Amino acid sequence: MSKVVFDHVTKFFGEAKAVNNAHFTIEEGEFFTLLGPSGCGKTTLLRTIAGFYRQEEGNIYFNKKLINDVPTHERNIGMVFQNYAIFPHMTVFDNVAYGLKARKVSKEEIRTRVLEALDMVELTHLKDRIPSNMSGGQQQRIALARAIVIRPALLLMDEPLSNLDAKLRVKMRTDIRKLQKDLNITTIYVTHDQEEALAVSDRIAVLHNGTVQQIAPPQEIYLYPQNRFVANFMGTSNFLDGSCEEGAKLNSSANIKLMGLETQLPLQKPHSGKVLFSIRPERVKISPEPSEEHEYKGTIDGVTFLGEKVSYTVKMSSGEFVEVHDHPSYTRDIYKPKQPVYLDLQLSQSVIYNGSGEEVIYRASEG
Amino acid sequence: MQARVEPNPGNVIWQRLLFKKWDFWTAVTLVVYLLLCVFVVYPLVTLFINSFISEEGGFTIENYITFISLKYYRVALLNSFMVSALATIGAILIGVPLAYLSTRYAIKFKGLMQIMIVMSLLSPPFIGAYSWILLMGNNGFITRFIRDLGISVPSIYGMHGIVFVFALQFYPHIFLYVSGALKTIDTSLEEASESLGMTSWQRLRTVTLPLIFPTLSAGALMVFMASFADFGTPMLLGQGFKVLPILAYEQFVSEMGGNPAMASTLSIILILFSTSVLFTQRYFVARKNFSMTGMRTPKLIPLKPLAKTLLTIVAFIPACISILPQLTVILTSFIKTKGPVFQSGFSLDSYREVLYRVPRSIIHTYSYSILSIIIMVAGGMLISYILVRRKSKLTAALDGILMIPYVMPGTVLGISLIIAFNKPPIVLTGTWIILVIAYVVRKIPYTIRSSTAILHQLDRSVEEASISLGVPPMKTFFKTTGRLMAPGVISGAILSWITTINELSSTLVLYYGATATISVTIYSEVFTSNYGTGAALASILTLSTLISLLIANKLSGGKGLSL
Numbered sequence: 001m002s003k004v005v006f007d008h009v010t011k012f013f014g015e016a017k018a019v020n021n022a023h024f025t026i027e028e029g030e031f032f033t034l035l036g037p038s039g040c041g042k043t044t045l046l047r048t049i050a051g052f053y054r055q056e057e058g059n060i061y062f063n064k065k066l067i068n069d070v071p072t073h074e075r076n077i078g079m080v081f082q083n084y085a086i087f088p089h090m091t092v093f094d095n096v097a098y099g100l101k102a103r104k105v106s107k108e109e110i111r112t113r114v115l116e117a118l119d120m121v122e123l124t125h126l127k128d129r130i131p132s133n134m135s136g137g138q139q140q141r142i143a144l145a146r147a148i149v150i151r152p153a154l155l156l157m158d159e160p161l162s163n164l165d166a167k168l169r170v171k172m173r174t175d176i177r178k179l180q181k182d183l184n185i186t187t188i189y190v191t192h193d194q195e196e197a198l199a200v201s202d203r204i205a206v207l208h209n210g211t212v213q214q215i216a217p218p219q220e221i222y223l224y225p226q227n228r229f230v231a232n233f234m235g236t237s238n239f240l241d242g243s244c245e246e247g248a249k250l251n252s253s254a255n256i257k258l259m260g261l262e263t264q265l266p267l268q269k270p271h272s273g274k275v276l277f278s279i280r281p282e283r284v285k286i287s288p289e290p291s292e293e294h295e296y297k298g299t300i301d302g303v304t305f306l307g308e309k310v311s312y313t314v315k316m317s318s319g320e321f322v323e324v325h326d327h328p329s330y331t332r333d334i335y336k337p338k339q340p341v342y343l344d345l346q347l348s349q350s351v352i353y354n355g356s357g358e359e360v361i362y363r364a365s366e367g
Numbered sequence: 368m369q370a371r372v373e374p375n376p377g378n379v380i381w382q383r384l385l386f387k388k389w390d391f392w393t394a395v396t397l398v399v400y401l402l403l404c405v406f407v408v409y410p411l412v413t414l415f416i417n418s419f420i421s422e423e424g425g426f427t428i429e430n431y432i433t434f435i436s437l438k439y440y441r442v443a444l445l446n447s448f449m450v451s452a453l454a455t456i457g458a459i460l461i462g463v464p465l466a467y468l469s470t471r472y473a474i475k476f477k478g479l480m481q482i483m484i485v486m487s488l489l490s491p492p493f494i495g496a497y498s499w500i501l502l503m504g505n506n507g508f509i510t511r512f513i514r515d516l517g518i519s520v521p522s523i524y525g526m527h528g529i530v531f532v533f534a535l536q537f538y539p540h541i542f543l544y545v546s547g548a549l550k551t552i553d554t555s556l557e558e559a560s561e562s563l564g565m566t567s568w569q570r571l572r573t574v575t576l577p578l579i580f581p582t583l584s585a586g587a588l589m590v591f592m593a594s595f596a597d598f599g600t601p602m603l604l605g606q607g608f609k610v611l612p613i614l615a616y617e618q619f620v621s622e623m624g625g626n627p628a629m630a631s632t633l634s635i636i637l638i639l640f641s642t643s644v645l646f647t648q649r650y651f652v653a654r655k656n657f658s659m660t661g662m663r664t665p666k667l668i669p670l671k672p673l674a675k676t677l678l679t680i681v682a683f684i685p686a687c688i689s690i691l692p693q694l695t696v697i698l699t700s701f702i703k704t705k706g707p708v709f710q711s712g713f714s715l716d717s718y719r720e721v722l723y724r725v726p727r728s729i730i731h732t733y734s735y736s737i738l739s740i741i742i743m744v745a746g747g748m749l750i751s752y753i754l755v756r757r758k759s760k761l762t763a764a765l766d767g768i769l770m771i772p773y774v775m776p777g778t779v780l781g782i783s784l785i786i787a788f789n790k791p792p793i794v795l796t797g798t799w800i801i802l803v804i805a806y807v808v809r810k811i812p813y814t815i816r817s818s819t820a821i822l823h824q825l826d827r828s829v830e831e832a833s834i835s836l837g838v839p840p841m842k843t844f845f846k847t848t849g850r851l852m853a854p855g856v857i858s859g860a861i862l863s864w865i866t867t868i869n870e871l872s873s874t875l876v877l878y879y880g881a882t883a884t885i886s887v888t889i890y891s892e893v894f895t896s897n898y899g900t901g902a903a904l905a906s907i908l909t910l911s912t913l914i915s916l917l918i919a920n921k922l923s924g925g926k927g928l929s930l
Contacts, residue, residue, distance in 0.1 A: 073838055073840070099837050147835075150837065
C-alpha cells in the first residue's frame, strides 16, 4: 500500500498547463477520485502518476520515495483502462498471469493467484477462453483481475466504466468499491460522471482547466461546493444574482436582496455588492398558493416528467428562470404550463458566493 | 520537498529536453535517420549537385537551359505528361464502374476476378507491352485475325499503344482503392440522400462519388506516377516516341555521347514534376478527408439469374483483357523453339535453355529479394512504430523523407545511387549490395504503409497495460504490439516482395553482368529476340507472384490485398 504525495506538480502540453500546480496527498487505502469534464487534466494527472507522462515541475512521491525518474514498469502499479486493453492474443488466464510472469513468480504460485483473482471477479469459468468476443463487462473484469493480481502498491483506473451500459455500470462500480475495501488498496479513479464519483469515492478532487477546484468527501462536495464551477458540475444548480448591502459584518445578519425580496443571512465572510446564489432544484419547494415561505411568485414554463421526479422550469415574475424538482404524488396533479406557482427557495440552505462565483461567503452550518 | 526552483520559460525547455527519455525507440529513430540520410538524402543531393556541374567540373546551369531550349526534351516531357494523363483517365473509366459493380452487386466469382485484377497489376510492366506486341503488333495474332476480316487496325506501336497498355495494367490501382472506399462508406448517408428525394443517379453524383473522391484521387495519383515513371513499356512500344525516363536512361548508359550531368538534370526534372503532381493531389484532398465509421456498410444488391450472368460477364471483360498478356507469355514459354525461331508444337525447350544459359539470374532474383524483404519487414515495423507511436517533430521529418522514394522513378533512383556511390567515401557500384539498397528504398513504403495502417487500429493502451504490469518497453513491443501487427506487416511485405522480384527500372541501371536478375535478363532476351527464354523467365516470375498472392490471401483470411 502506498500513499501518493503531489508536491506542486505541473505538466505542460506545449504552452498549456494540462495539470497546474497539483499539491495534495492521497492517503493509504483511500479510494480517491479525479473528477472533471473532458480536457480538465484528470487523465493527464493519472498518467503522470503511472509514469506515462513526466511532469515538468514538482515531485511525486509514493510514500517517502521520490518516483519522478522511476520508469512505469518499475512503479508496481495496477492500471485499468477505459477500453480494457486486454491482450487479444492470449487466453483470459494468460492475460491475468502476464504481470506475474514479468515478476518471475513460480508456476504454482501464478496458478493459485490467477485463479484467486479470477474468482474475485467471478470469471473462473472462462479462464481458458480467448477474450476477443467477450462482453465489455467481462473484459473489464479481466482487466481488473489482471491489475490486482500483482498486488500493486497503487490501483489506477482511467474511466473504467464509461464504455459499459448504464445498468452494468452501476453493478460494476459497487463491485469495484467492495473489492477495493476488501483488498484495502490505494485506488485513484478517473471519471467524468459525477454520480459515479459520489457513489464510490472516499474523497473526490474536482478539476477544471488543469487546476484542482476542491478536494473533499462526496457529501461535502455536493452540499458545499467551493465555487460556482463545482456547484455547476456536481449535479444541477440554479444560479441567481443577488446583492448584499454595504458594510455587512462578519457573523451578523446581512440584508441580501434576491429577485426583489430581502432576506437576512449571517455571512461567513465580510462582503458587499453583488452575490451569487446557488440553489439545488431539489431544495426548492413549490406550492399553488402563496404563504410566508412560498414568497417567490412565478409561472410554470416547462414540465418534464422523469419518473422518480418531475422537473419544472419556473419563470419568476422578476424574469429569471428557476429549475425545481418535485416528487410526483398520487394525490396531487402535476402543475400545468402557464399555471401560477409560489416557490420556497430555502435560502438558508443555499450556498452564496461572491459576485464572480469564486469564493463562498455563506453556507448552511453543518448539522 | 520545500526547495523548488521557480520556473521560467527557458528553464522549462531545458528541463523538457533533459527529461526526454532516451530509450530503445530513440536509438531506432536515430539509426533510421542515419540510414535514410546515407541511402536516400545523400544520393538525391548528389544528383542535384551533379546536375549543375559542367564538363570542366565547374558550376553551370547550362543543362537546364539546354532542357528548356531544345524541343527534343520539351516534347519528351509533354509526351510523358500526355501518356500519364490519358492512362489515368482510361484507368478511372475502367476502374470506377468495375469497383461499383463488384462492391454493390451480387455478381459471381468475385474472388477469382480480384486475383486476376491484382495479377495484371503485378506483372513486370514490359511483359505486358511485349505480349501486346505478340498479340497486336504489326504481325500480331489479333492484328492478323482482324485484318483477315477486312478491317484495318492500327498496330500497338506509338503513343496510343502505350496509353492502352498503361490503362489496362494500372486500372487495378483505381479498382482496389475505390472498392475499399465503397465497402466502408456509411450507407445511412446514401439512405439519407434518397430519403430527401434524390434519385439513385442523383444520389450517386451528389453523395457517393464526392465521398469516394479523396480515395479515387489517391488511386489516380498511383496510376499517374506509375505511368510517368515507367520505362519498359515506352521502350518497347515507343518506336521513336520518347518519354522522359527513356531520355534519362539513354543519356546515362549510352556509351557514345552519354552525358551523366544531363541525365542528372533530367532526373531532377522528373522528380520535380512528380513531386508537384503529388502536392497537387494533396492540395485537392486536403480538406476532404472524410472519416467513415463504416457502422452500416452497404448491402449487396441481389440479382435475378439472367442479370447476374450478364453483369458477371461485363465485369469479367476488363479482368480477362488485362490478364491476356500474362496468359500469352505462359503459352509462349511452352512453344517449341529453335534458337529464336518459334516452331509448331509444344515443348519445354525454353525452360531447358533458361536453366542452361541463365540459371544465375534466378538465384540472384530470389537471394536479393529475400535479403531485401527481411530488411524491409524489420525496418518497416520499427519505422511505422516510431511514425505512429512516437510522434514528434523529428518523426514528422521522417515522414517527409519517406515520401522521396514515391516521387523517384526507378531509373532516377538507380542513377542517383550510382552517382553517389561510385566514388569514395562509399563505393558500391557493381556490387549486389547496391541492388538490395535500391530495392529496399523503393519498395519499403508498401510495408511501412500497411504496418502503419494496422498500428492505427491497435490500441496503444494494450502496450501501456503491459508496461504497467512490469514489462519494460522494448520487451513489451515484442510481446504485444509486435505480434499483433503481424497480419498487416505481412500483407504489405508480400506486396513489397512481389514488386521487388519484378523490379526492372532501377535494376537495369544498377546491374552488372555478374548481378543480372530475372527481370533484366528477360529484357535483354526480348531485345535479342530470344522470345522463348524471355517468356519462360517471365512465367517463372508470374508463378512466383501468383503463389505469393495466394499466400497473402490465405493469411489475410480471404480479404485480399490492401494496396
